[in-house]
Amino acid sequence: MAGRKIHSFYKGIFSGDVLNFSKRSPFVREIMLERINPTRVILPMKMHYGVPCVPTVKEGDFVKAGQCVGLPDPKSFSCPVHTGVSGRVTAIKEITLPNGIKTPAVFIDNDMKKTRLESLKSRGNIELSDQQTIGVIRDAGICGMGGEGIPTYAKLNRARNYAVTDFLVNCLQSEPFSTCDLTAIVEYPDYVVSGACACARACGAKNVKFLISEGRKTERSALENSIKNASDIFKDLDLRIELFRERFPQGYYRLVAKALYGKELEASDTLEQSCSAVLFNCSTMLACWEALSDNIPMMNRILSVSGNESGGHNMLVPIGTPVSEVLSSSYDANKSESSVIWGNCLTGIKIDDPEETPIIKMTSVISIVRNNEIPTTPCIHCGLCSECCPMGLSPNIVYEMLVQGLTQKAAEEGARDCISCGSCSYICPAGIDLATSIAGFANQGKIIEVNSLLHNGEFIQSDEASLEASKVGQASLLEEFPDKEASEDKKDPDSIVLPFDGGKTV
Ligand code: SF4
Ligand code: SF4
Numbered sequence: 001m002a003g004r005k006i007h008s009f010y011k012g013i014f015s016g017d018v019l020n021f022s023k024r025s026p027f028v029r030e031i032m033l034e035r036i037n038p039t040r041v042i043l044p045m046k047m048h049y050g051v052p053c054v055p056t057v058k059e060g061d062f063v064k065a066g067q068c069v070g071l072p073d074p075k076s077f078s079c080p081v082h083t084g085v086s087g088r089v090t091a092i093k094e095i096t097l098p099n100g101i102k103t104p105a106v107f108i109d110n111d112m113k114k115t116r117l118e119s120l121k122s123r124g125n126i127e128l129s130d131q132q133t134i135g136v137i138r139d140a141g142i143c144g145m146g147g148e149g150i151p152t153y154a155k156l157n158r159a160r161n162y163a164v165t166d167f168l169v170n171c172l173q174s175e176p177f178s179t180c181d182l183t184a185i186v187e188y189p190d191y192v193v194s195g196a197c198a199c200a201r202a203c204g205a206k207n208v209k210f211l212i213s214e215g216r217k218t219e220r221s222a223l224e225n226s227i228k229n230a231s232d233i234f235k236d237l238d239l240r241i242e243l244f245r246e247r248f249p250q251g252y253y254r255l256v257a258k259a260l261y262g263k264e265l266e267a268s269d270t271l272e273q274s275c276s277a278v279l280f281n282c283s284t285m286l287a288c289w290e291a292l293s294d295n296i297p298m299m300n301r302i303l304s305v306s307g308n309e310s311g312g313h314n315m316l317v318p319i320g321t322p323v324s325e326v327l328s329s330s331y332d333a334n335k336s337e338s339s340v341i342w343g344n345c346l347t348g349i350k351i352d353d354p355e356e357t358p359i360i361k362m363t364s365v366i367s368i369v370r371n372n373e374i375p376t377t378p379c380i381h382c383g384l385c386s387e388c389c390p391m392g393l394s395p396n397i398v399y400e401m402l403v404q405g406l407t408q409k410a411a412e413e414g415a416r417d418c419i420s421c422g423s424c425s426y427i428c429p430a431g432i433d434l435a436t437s438i439a440g441f442a443n444q445g446k447i448i449e450v451n452s453l454l455h456n457g458e459f460i461q462s463d464e465a466s467l468e469a470s471k472v473g474q475a476s477l478l479e480e481f482p483d484k485e486a487s488e489d490k491k492d493p494d495s496i497v498l499p500f501d502g503g504k505t506v
Pocket of ligand 1: 388389390391392393395417418419420421422423424425434435438439
């Protein structure tokens with residue numbers, strides 16, 4: 001690989017410092033994938049950007065793993081919800097997620113029998129048009145697993161509408177102590193690569209680029225092998241790996257645009273319009289291939305659990321698993337001197353009740369961090385926060401303006417560009433929590449932005465067509481998707497052939 005270009009953006013927190021956990025933590029070197037079968041699941045009807053689902057089950061119903069338990073209005077911007085366990089619905093009631101979202105949730109007691117829907121099986125070789133591919137992904141309830149939570153079918157539709165040329169797969173997991181995406185690559189590289197190829201075809205992109213840190217040698221070699229195999233099958237696509245310098249936060253679309261295309265994107269710019277590219281998380285690609293090849297909806301995810309009191313490892317958990325069930329049995333929330341964080345230790349949210357807080361589709365890590373009382377002093381004007389802010393802000397100045405209520409001035413200083421990475425708070429020697437204030441202000445603006453996306457129809461222009469791909473309103477959406485044999489006589493002349501190996505059991 002000598003002489004190969006290494007992409008990078010300016011600033012951020014650099015590799016080699018304390019956050020470069022992969023060189024310090026033994027668990028990352030021997031990535032383990034434990035499978036959890038929780039005693040119950042709590043399935044919120046809203047785990048994604050978009051409108052909440054409506055429960056399709058009622059208290060007392062028996063459900064099988066893979067069954068749809070929440071459906072949105074078919075024309076809305078949303079994702080259906082499926083259960084990853086079989087058992088009895090014990091309650092449907094409103095809960096409040098740690099991020100403040102109030103949502104109805106379906107509570108299911110696991111009967112531990114792992115009874116699955118009969119339809120959850122490998123499809124073998126099937127033919128899907130691009131709209132059918134997007135339709136399966138929509139029905140499988142897949143949304144961005146890297147934390148953005150945008151319904152994947154909607155992003156694919158938008159990429160298709162913009163006729164993007166580059167399909168970017170984010171394999172750049174750089175959040176501290178989070179290795180679930182890297183585990184997905186090592187454990188299921190063929191699924192990640194095939195999912196990316198199928199999705200790229202569905203949105204018409206010809207170049208598939210896997211973005212990965214130069215230091216991730218094991219993951220790179222797994223990807224390289226799978227790309228070699230996939231290149232013989234997806235001959236119409238150009239598959240390649242793009243190396244990035246390891247630093248945090250990597251993978252945010254505006255930083256990727258800067259590093260890969262040398263373009264500075266404004267908050268209102270999109271990758272699709274500015275760079276003719278679309279960016280997806282690698283775990284999302286794994287979920288897409290599970291849906292396309294094995295008919296498995298989004299009912300499980302890989303989760304990193306890290307912290308002194310709970311060890312550090314990766315687990316395959318049903319969505320909705322209470323956080324308490326992924327913590328070590330020796331962990332006692334009442335006696336512990338540590339806090340449980342829903343997310344990574346820089347940007348996550350502290351949770352008070354691990355028993356009633358579920359792992360949702362976007363939860364990639366549960367961190368257990370020691371309660372250290374850091375003494376706070378006034379700003380010493382060291383400038384470190386400005387040096388590390390990847391968005392080029394002067395966090396100390398913006399923070400001061402927000403404290404004084406000068407929100408208009410803070411906005412003019414670029415506060416709305418904050419991506420909530422937490423680097424400024426982490427680096428500040430005065431112990432000032434700059435990120436919470438700045439990110440809180442920036443996120444108010446983002447809620448407005450997302451709402452406008454929901455209403456301008458940009459994401460759902462092609463939805464009418466994809467709705468034809470499957471029937472909506474059944475107990476399981478995927479159940480109704482026709483097998484190859486059943487659909488042979490009504491072949492779409494524009495359909496593409498997706499070669500499925502299948503056979504993976506999750
Ligand atoms: S101001 Fe925002 S983007 Fe900049 S370092 Fe702080 S949290 Fe990150
Ligand atoms: S890092 Fe902290 S002490 Fe240094 S300039 Fe920023 S706010 Fe002030």
